[in-house]
Amino acid sequence: MFQQDTDFNMSDYENERDESRDEELNEVWQEAITEFGRVQQAQQSERNQCIEDRRFATIAGAMWEDQLGRQFENLPKPEVNKIRLSINRILNEHRQNRITVNFLPADGSESDVSEVLDGLIS
Numbered sequence: 141m142f143q144q145d146t147d148f149n150m151s152d153y154e155n156e157r158d159e160s161r162d163e164e165l166n167e168v169w170q171e172a173i174t175e176f177g178r179v180q181q182a183q184q185s186e187r188n189q190c191i192e193d194r195r196f197a198t199i200a201g202a203m204w205e206d207q208l209g210r211q212f213e214n215l216p217k218p219e220v221n222k223i224r225l226s227i228n229r230i231l232n233e234h235r236q237n238r239i240t241v242n243f244l245p246a247d248g249s250e251s252d253v254s255e256v257l258d259g260l261i262s
Contacts, residue, residue: 197223 195202204217241261245251 197221197227 200219201217203219204212209217241258243254243257243261245254
């Protein structure tokens with residue numbers, strides 16, 4: 141009869157494999173967080189400006205915040221929202237003319253992958 145002389149334990153192998161997989165996932169996660177922070181930092185001032193613009197156009201009284209509000213503190217502050225019509229026009233144009241992506245196989249032949257990707261994006 142064949143007798144096994146080694147002390148190989150399958151659970152030890154699985155634990156090592158799980159640990160290496162966890163380390164790999166942790167590295168990917170760290171890289172993703174670093175990249176997200178870099179992109180967010182680069183876009184932060186533009187995002188803040190967009191939020192301020194949106195607030196100005198949609199919230200009553202937001203036109204008179206900050207310096208203008210202090211300057212005309214004890215005076216009537218009428219609001220005529222002429223911006224909302226322009227915003228609605230731009231949004232409607234966007235809804236009617238959506239940008240689409242069409243995936244094509246690199247070699248020019250038919251590909252199930254490109255069809256699947258087209259279906260995912262559409």
